[in-house]
Amino acid sequence: MIALGIVVILLLTMAYVLSPLLKMPAPATAPVPPPLPSSCIVDGVYYGTHVEWAIERALGRAGEGEPDPEAARQRAALSTELEQRVQQVRRQYRSARVQKGRVLCVGCGKPYAASDRYCSRCGEPHPRVCRRCGERHRPGDCYCTACGLPLPAGGRP
Amino acid sequence: MTDIGTVSLWLALVFSIYAAVAAWLGAVGRRPAILSSARRSQQMVLALVTLSVSLLLTLFLRYEFQVGYVFAHSSVSLAWPYTLVALWSGQEGSLLLWAWFVALLACVATCRRAVWGRLVEAGALATLAAFQGFLLLLLCTSLRPFVLLPAWASDGLGLHPLLQSPGMLWHPPVTILGYAAFSLPYAYSISLLALQQPQERWAPVIRRWLFVGWGSLGLGLLLGAQWAYTEVGWGGYWSWDPVENATLAPWLVSTALLHATAVQQRRHMWRAWGLFLNVVCFTLILLAAFVARSGAVRSVHAYGASSAGFALLAAGGLTLLAGVYLILRRASSLRSEAMVETVASREGLLLLVNLLLVGLAAAVLLGTLFPPITQMLTGTPVVLARSYYEHLTRPLGIALLCLMILAPAAGWRRAALNGPIWPAAALAGLAAVMGTALLLRVGDISLAILFGLPAAGIVSHLADLIRRAHARRHLLSENWIAAFMRTVRHQGGLVHVAALLMVLGMAGGMLKVEASVTLQRHQSFSLGPYQLRLADLATEALPGRERHIATVDVSRGTRHIATLKPEYDVHTASTQPVARAALHRNLREDLHLAVTGVSSDGNAVSVRAAVNPLMLWLWLGGALMLLGAMATLWPVGEQRLAVAKPALKGGAT
Numbered sequence: 188m189i190a191l192g193i194v195v196i197l198l199l200t201m202a203y204v205l206s207p208l209l210k211m212p213a214p215a216t217a218p219v220p221p222p223l224p225s226s227c228i229v230d231g232v233y234y235g236t237h238v239e240w241a242i243e244r245a246l247g248r249a250g251e252g253e254p255d256p257e258a259a260r261q262r263a264a265l266s267t268e269l270e271q272r273v274q275q276v277r278r279q280y281r282s283a284r285v286q287k288g289r290v291l292c293v294g295c296g297k298p299y300a301a302s303d304r305y306c307s308r309c310g311e312p313h314p315r316v317c318r319r320c321g322e323r324h325r326p327g328d329c330y331c332t333a334c335g336l337p338l339p340a341g342g343r344p
Numbered sequence: 345m346t347d348i349g350t351v352s353l354w355l356a357l358v359f360s361i362y363a364a365v366a367a368w369l370g371a372v373g374r375r376p377a378i379l380s381s382a383r384r385s386q387q388m389v390l391a392l393v394t395l396s397v398s399l400l401l402t403l404f405l406r407y408e409f410q411v412g413y414v415f416a417h418s419s420v421s422l423a424w425p426y427t428l429v430a431l432w433s434g435q436e437g438s439l440l441l442w443a444w445f446v447a448l449l450a451c452v453a454t455c456r457r458a459v460w461g462r463l464v465e466a467g468a469l470a471t472l473a474a475f476q477g478f479l480l481l482l483l484c485t486s487l488r489p490f491v492l493l494p495a496w497a498s499d500g501l502g503l504h505p506l507l508q509s510p511g512m513l514w515h516p517p518v519t520i521l522g523y524a525a526f527s528l529p530y531a532y533s534i535s536l537l538a539l540q541q542p543q544e545r546w547a548p549v550i551r552r553w554l555f556v557g558w559g560s561l562g563l564g565l566l567l568g569a570q571w572a573y574t575e576v577g578w579g580g581y582w583s584w585d586p587v588e589n590a591t592l593a594p595w596l597v598s599t600a601l602l603h604a605t606a607v608q609q610r611r612h613m614w615r616a617w618g619l620f621l622n623v624v625c626f627t628l629i630l631l632a633a634f635v636a637r638s639g640a641v642r643s644v645h646a647y648g649a650s651s652a653g654f655a656l657l658a659a660g661g662l663t664l665l666a667g668v669y670l671i672l673r674r675a676s677s678l679r680s681e682a683m684v685e686t687v688a689s690r691e692g693l694l695l696l697v698n699l700l701l702v703g704l705a706a707a708v709l710l711g712t713l714f715p716p717i718t719q720m721l722t723g724t725p726v727v728l729a730r731s732y733y734e735h736l737t738r739p740l741g742i743a744l745l746c747l748m749i750l751a752p753a754a755g756w757r758r759a760a761l762n763g764p765i766w767p768a769a770a771l772a773g774l775a776a777v778m779g780t781a782l783l784l785r786v787g788d789i790s791l792a793i794l795f796g797l798p799a800a801g802i803v804s805h806l807a808d809l810i811r812r813a814h815a816r817r818h819l820l821s822e823n824w825i826a827a828f829m830r831t832v833r834h835q836g837g838l839v840h841v842a843a844l845l846m847v848l849g850m851a852g853g854m855l856k857v858e859a860s861v862t863l864q865r866h867q868s869f870s871l872g873p874y875q876l877r878l879a880d881l882a883t884e885a886l887p888g889r890e891r892h893i894a895t896v897d898v899s900r901g902t903r904h905i906a907t908l909k910p911e912y913d914v915h916t917a918s919t920q921p922v923a924r925a926a927l928h929r930n931l932r933e934d935l936h937l938a939v940t941g942v943s944s945d946g947n948a949v950s951v952r953a954a955v956n957p958l959m960l961w962l963w964l965g966g967a968l969m970l971l972g973a974m975a976t977l978w979p980v981g982e983q984r985l986a987v988a989k990p991a992l993k994g995g996a997t
Contacts, residue, residue, distance in 0.1 A: 207380035
């Protein structure tokens with residue numbers, strides 16, 4: 188009887204742990220990072236709050252600079268955007284490693300399909316397509332084989 | 345019941361491994377379903393380990409002596425609080441408690457819905473679950489708490505007489521909680537490095553858990569010191585014992601780390617250094633566990649030899665290698681945004697503090713590990729004397745005190761150099777005046793330094809707190825009490841005052857006066873300002889022991905001030921008597937009285953009496969330090985400036 192009870196509890200436990208795997212796969216959500224802790228940046232010092240800076244200033248232990256709330260906001264926004272972009276590129280890099288041999292868009296990182304001349308997401312031209320005549324060229328070509336436009340090393344006009 | 349305990353530990357191990365793997369896969373692949381499953385698995389680990397702890401407690405309360413662990417650490421004659429305490433008095437129980445704390449903290453930190461979904465928490469859970477799995481593996485293989493004896497026993501061996509003390513109620517669990525709490529900052533660091541996440545966003549989270557570990561370990565050390573102070577034969581509150589030292593080293597490194605994280609948050613510097621200290625701190629925790637559990641180092645506080653000690657050492661090596669490898673791998677993204685421009689800045693002083701604290705920890709660790717190292721190299725263990733530690737720690741401690749005096753006057757970058765010079769000059773003058781006054785008073789330069797520096801530091805920090813509170817009052821229109829209460833949180837000002845009070849208490853030990861005498865009833869002797877008279881000597885029979893209680897009347901001049909009753913227990917199960925001191929305490933000094941022997945006819949008693957100046961300040965300082973740490977952790981809302989910004993330019997008046 189005890190053994191049966193243990194088996195039942197074990198099954199219930201495993202059901203509790205594994206049940207999330209049986210649900211319909213939810214779309215992957217972007218991680219929500221905690222906010223940047225510094226809101227007051229003066230002379231390269233990241234004070235926690237304006238109050239902290241003001242007290243340091245009142246005691247003569249802060250620089251001559253003034254906090255710029257707009258700069259702090261822009262920095263926070265830029266930092267968040269940069270981090271999101273880095274994460275995005277990392278994801279795309281990983282997916283590109285899976286789809287080896289495919290070319291990635293330099294604008295947004297989306298892989299081009301074999302016949303694509305422009306990125307379907309951001310409209311960036313394919314790096315092996317001439318920007319003047321649209322002719323595709325091979326990696327390492329120095330001039331477009333159709334119109335003669337000079338191509339930089341790496342093959343992107 | 346033992347079968348259920350064993351099965352629950354094995355199941356907890358399986359769930360722990362699953363949680364580690366699932367959390368990692370979920371974090372890397374961004375799979376919410378797998379992450380949710382990992383979180384549930386961790387909750388099951390906590391439930392199962394809680395079940396194991398409850399079962400072991402029940403076995404102790406029911407005196408199930410056929411269980412090996414209960415037989416070895418309990419007996420029928422044991423008082424009931426010590427029957428519960430016996431849970432963590434041995435290797436197996438204390439390891440189980442450690443695993444339970446890790447499971448609990450892992451759930452608290454990473455399983456809340458509000459933060460779930462962040463990659464770093466998932467990575468931290470994977471690391472914590474892996475470490476928790478390692479502890480559970482030890483509990484399932486080498487240190488099994490639910491093993492049955494081959495024969496039935498009517499009574500157990502009992503708890504060691506020295507452990508039957510109120511100190512046993514608090515000191516071990518609080519220290520083990522500190523050990524467990526340090527695994528969180530490590531887990532977050534590894535997660536940040538492995539998942540290449542930005543460090544600055546997570547610095548406050550890591551710092552919060554670091555404070556929990558630092559506070560718990562500090563409280564554990566303090567409770568241990570208090571216990572050793574009243575226990576005769578343990579060499580006073582600090583005896584530089586290997587187990588004590590091994591726990592002190594990570595606490596010192598974590599103190600350095602707390603200072604480093606302040607620089608990291610304010611200047612975006614020392615990212616790699618902060619992560620490295622985090623890794624070293626956790627490695628030292630595992631090393632401390634190795635020292636206490638391996639038998640490689642002789643100590644009165646060690647558990648005794650076991651194979652788990654070397655497994656912990658191997659785990660420590662692995663954590664260090666993994667951490668250092670990841671730091672080197674991510675070195676390019678861990679570059680500092682700025683550098684220390686001058687030593688006369690807050691970051692410059694904090695750099696020196698870091699170097700001194702890490703140097704102190706390295707010196708203590710070298711002394712602790714010197715016997716096993718010399719035994720390995722030469723075949724003979726060489727134990728370093730107490731003087732080694734005293735000669736090394738004094739100069740480093742004095743340098744730290746000097747920095748603590750100057751710290752309130754320093755600002756970030758070059759601000760203090762460009763600002764008024766008078767605060768630093770006033771502090772240096774204050775220290776010089778205090779030192780000179782003491783030198784003239786006591787005539788001993790080392791005493792003048794040891795008392796003058798902390799006293800100057802306390803004045804310096806209190807003055808800084810008052811100036812900050814005043815500035816805050818002006819800027820935010822707060823009343824004095826609110827302004828002061830909010831100010832004590834800032835920069836751990838209260839913690840520094842408390843640390844300096846503790847140093848004063850330690851310095852008081854240099855003026856200690858003691859005497860050992862043998863007394864018969866109604867005989868008396870003098871020690872310092874006190875006259876002590878043996879009024880009575882009683883003997884009472886208790887279960888398993890005979891207790892001798894000396895009643896000593898203490899008077900100062902003609903005034904009777906206290907009656908002290910030191911105890912001397914002779915246990916039937918142990919040849920070693922246990923003596924507990926009686927204390928008369930005030931802010932000026934402690935009178936410490938202990939019985940060291942009783943004549944065979946029971947008419948005479950040998951006592952050791954000591955007058956320890958300023959000893960109470962050590963404990964008050966410790967308590968204040970914890971309050972300060974808790975105040976720093978206490979969340980406060982965002983405040984708004986009450987005056988217009990141009991008014992700030994002139995500074996507070």
